[in-house]
Amino acid sequence: MRRLALPLSLLLAASAQAAPLKLEFWHAMDEAVVAGYAQAFNRSQTAYEVVPVAGGNYRELNDKLQKALASGKAPALAQVEFTRFARLAADGRLTDLSRLTDALPEGLTRDLYVPVWRAGEVGGKRYGLPWNVSVPVLMYNVGALRRAGVAAPGTWAEVETTSRTLATRGKRPLVATADAWTFEANVTSRGGSLVVNGRPNLNGPEAVEALTQLARMSAAGLAQPRRLSEATRAAFDFARGQNMFVGASVANWTDARRLPFFQLGIAPFPCGGAGACTVPLGGAHLVVPQGTPAQGQAGAVAFWQFLMDPARLAEWVKSTAYVPSRRSVTPLLNEWYAKNPQIRAAHAQLDRAVPRPTAPAFEEWTLLLEEAISQATTGKLSAKAALDEAQRKAEGR
Known part of the structure; x- marks a missing residue:
């Protein structure tokens, strides 16, 4: 059978379409844990490849992000501690994700604790996505x-x-x-x-x-x-x-x-x-820096949805003691809470928590x-x- 000879430009275009979009994720969490989540997400789909980059503690990471934003070299996704978040949003440094989050399944957004979800809003717009939340x-x-x-x-x-x-x-x-x-x-x-x-x-x-x-x-x-x-x-x-x-x-x-x-x-x-x-x-938001292309924004939100899976969140809570940001996660923690009743009492403070x-x-x-x-x-x-x-x-x- 005669082989078809395709122009080089078409071959390169096909290759580019097949390659996943790389998304850098700057974070301040345990490097091995985040790497494991990124690898699992990358295996679960072919459109995106999350590349985690550990940036030190919150202050170091926030300062690094500030410089990257000024130079136009910010990642597609970053973790920003609550006290820095409002300034970045007010300065127009973060992407308004309202369009993407409005399209999320109601089963997800309604399941999030109200103060946890509300904490990511500034001026009625959505700039932050919850993950590591504490009391x-x-x-x-x-x-x-x-x-x-x-x-x-x-x-x-x-x-x-x-x-x-x-x-x-x-x-x-x-x-x-x-x-x-x-x-x-x-x-x-x-x-x-x-x-x-x-x-x-x-x-x-x-x-x-x-x-x-x-x-x-x-x-x-x-x-x-x-x-x-x-x-x-x-x-x-x-x-x-x-x-x-x-x-x-x-x-x-x-x-x-x-x-x-x-x-x-x-x-x-x-x-x-x-x-x-x-x-x-307490804790940090996941944010998408301003200037991230639409496909990168969608990929960042897709990765966040992956992190929000109840079973995955339950394991995250067990390994970090951060609060479960979704109500449906709590029943999955009953056995763990039975062994750690003081953590249960601490997490119950979510019912009287307020955003920063x-x-x-x-x-x-x-x-x-x-x-x-x-x-x-x-x-x-x-x-x-x-x-x-x-x-x-x-x-x-």
Whole structure:
């Protein structure tokens, strides 16, 4: 049989159509886990090839993405921590995915927890897709509390009274970390908010109340002030029992339980009073940078849908302790929750969770807030004065 000779241009065109579209995915998660998901997705279809690229921690990744956006070399898909997200959306750096997400099956979007799905919206448009979502918790030293005959505190008043019981032989039970997110949780747990109508509210009454307590406990030897840069030292002191309580993400459980010398316990984040006791969501969005071609946008959303498969999400939750973003995932976790009831209680906080503020300048305000926390807990300024100064700077005065 005579072979047909096709023009080279047609051969190249056919080859190009057959080749999957490569989509770089910049992330800050476990490299092996994400690589496994990408490989499974690539095997499941032939239109796209996701190429995961680990970018360090959130801050390193976000800074790298910012530079790539400025140079026009951004990936098709990236992970952006919540505090950076609103600024990128406001600056027109992210693709509005509303057209694609409006076409998603209702069974998927209605199954997502409302605050989790709403967190990806800015100005009524969809810029973020949920994946790794967390809630704050109170981590504690089980042995220290057991020996003292006290239970894990459920309110901020109980945190202070229990710390007095545990503050023996120079121990400072609570780690008062200058961390904006856990402080935000302290404020929301009291019914307050750091942002009101898009404006900074860093010195609102609930924030002053929260920081006044942390400063009072620090001055009394009940709390140990720590900056985020002191995380390693703080973890060591926590493991050896010098400190017994610390606010953290539920996702820190997977690493913290490996610390030697002690048994880790986690409890829902303390409530500030008799109000709703809401908690702010933590984590990151998956975003599509502006300028990504339509086919790349579709591929990014297709990969996200792959990650949202309930069985796959259930395994993701078990390996990371992030919250299940879909309601249908929870029944798949019953056996795992039975072995880890504290995680179940922590994840149940989703029912009273709220999205992070979407004011474009929120990230800048959190840096001012962390400085105020540090100044107040180290006795350099009163809580009110430190927060007033942060508010003044946030307002540009």
